Amino acid sequence: MNFKTFFAFVAPSLFMMILFIALPLVSVFIQSFQITQPVMQNIEVETCTPGFLTQTCTTEMKTVPTLDEDGKTITTTEWVGLQSYRNLLQMDKVWAAVSSGNFAEILQIDFWKALRFTLMFTLVTLPLVIIVGLLIALTVNNAAKSVRGPVIFVSLLPFIITPVIGSLSIYWLFVGDGILTAMMERWSGTNISMFAQAWTIELLMYFYRVWHVAPFAFVIFYAGLQTVNMDTLESAVIDGASRWERLRHVVIPHLMPLIIFIALIHLMDCYRVFEEIVGFRSQAHVISLQWLTFDFLTPDDAGNRAIARASASAMLTMIGIVFLLILPLRRTWRDHKGSAH
């Protein structure tokens, strides 16, 4: 296939990706150094209340947005350099906390709080997803053929469900008078509220994510288990390898590429953790990086969106993506080079 035909086939897709992914990224980069504000003016307002004989009048200065002839607010855009980043990172507070040795104070700042949760979330759920997925795959592979279809059907449900709805369904089990909270209260005899402190919410979020992603890992591992070389397994048996040794030295090495694949996908998806925050309504206790950007983009009570700050937090999130992808991309590049020669 020559270049021209190749380009003709790829062009529509490439156009979409450039217009709606690459250009917005450039735009976000520029926006993060700018700030757009409505032009404010001070006007003197005289308010009069009717009184006996004379009206009582007070004058006060009010700050209101300037309107143009169409009745729209006039806005100005100015370059502020790294101001938005500074507002977000609040490095002065961070240094103060570090020098006083009071590290917990750093986590009072939204950005660091979100970063801490996002990283922790990614690192805790990753091994859990792989282990639970592998366990399900091994047990399904072990089960009778007739039950495999229904088990796969049931297992796909948590994966396919809308993430917001999935986290809501778990939220309703544990909320105030939810059924599982009531059960735990009956067992422990104490009053439990799962959504009043950060650590219980986080536990539920880990649980939700493993519940949601383990089926994906399961299906892939299950497909991989079908291609395990039976001859190798049998010779391992003849050599006297126990079941555990066979799993460790034959099955898991065979599944290794799949484990790496799942880990990569999981890292990318976990880094974007967002729907849990919405479903669990945990913004007062636990927030993530993507939620932080979302929150800046949501209009506040006055209808203003903090675009500049959202852009800055988006750019900082991007830096994390770069770190996340460096290793896998280097690997892919080496593989590509290797296959070319």
Place this chain on the structure above:
Amino acid sequence: MSTTSKAMRQSFGLRFSSAAFLVFWCIIAAFPIFWIAVMSIKAPRDAFADNPWDVIVGPATLARGEGLSVLDIAVGLVVLYFAIRWMFTRLPGLIRQYANGPFIILGWLAGAVLYALAFLLVFFVVLPLVLGPLNSVLGPLGEPILGLTTQHYVAVWGENEFYRNFLNSMLVTAGVVTISLTVGTLAGYGLARSGSDLAFWLLILALIFRALPHSVLVAGYLPWFINSAEILRPIFGELSPTLYGQPWAVIAVLVAINQPFTIWMLRSFFQNIPAELDEAARVDGCSHFQAFRRVIMPVMWPGVITTGLFSFLLGYNDFLVTALLLDAQNQTMVPAIAGYFNRETTTTDQVEAVAAAVSITAPLFLLVMVFQRQIVSGLTAGAVKG
């Protein structure tokens, strides 16, 4: 493992714990979804009762005279059994009879919609009409024993006009699926058949794009979309639209966000089709595009359907993009449910939110039922080959 050698045979303990774990997992996987379905058909007091048995039986719902009798349950289960059996045995044949080739997707869609409508009609119109008089005749067998009320669904779909959100969701997902498949199959074919470095770099670029959090992109769209009427005025004059709040703008955005994933998946499906096939077509005098359209596409339908399923899920499940780029009038279902959070003050509101959540999940449930095999093949398509 048809012939298990003696050495491979497992001890009873191992088989037992393996089966126990499987049962445990199935319960965990299904329980939250099952439970919200149960909650959504109970009176508010039952739905949030302390005792699980109260939630299942629903004494407060029964006290209002709404419930199912033994007869209802028996007849309902029998009809349900035959309905499901019919769906798996006869429906596929019927659909294949009326639709073939490229129309098979439309056929399946129409079949699924008609089936869902007939299902609702039988269970909520025909059966109550028939069983109502029978229950009053039968005495003790006709007494309601299991609480069931549809009031929350009526409230959600009727008073709260959830059907508007449903239609918006359908519009957005239909747009996303058709456009991203059209654009994606072309690109996927091109990438699968070209071994050049450029193709490799495009795929890597797509991988990087796939990792981007969606809020990063939305931060890029928002200022432009809100002010697009003024920005586009020099080009389109007075007709220039405000992109913010337009479903088709959201469709375009979701298609673009979905492209990286789509082209990776379709490329791996195209690579499964031997290149000799299009070479043969080329020898017979087809251009590349003709070979693609007449020779490759007819054998590519399973891959396209599978990728379409995942595009559907992306459009249907999206919260972030639709919540930020659409306004209240044309909101889709998933962000619309967030509207319940703000009002969720009474228990009735909460159960209505549960009913809305179940309404959103039901189509997905049907989807897994019908397309289980395609979903599994789609999940493994990218992975097993690396």
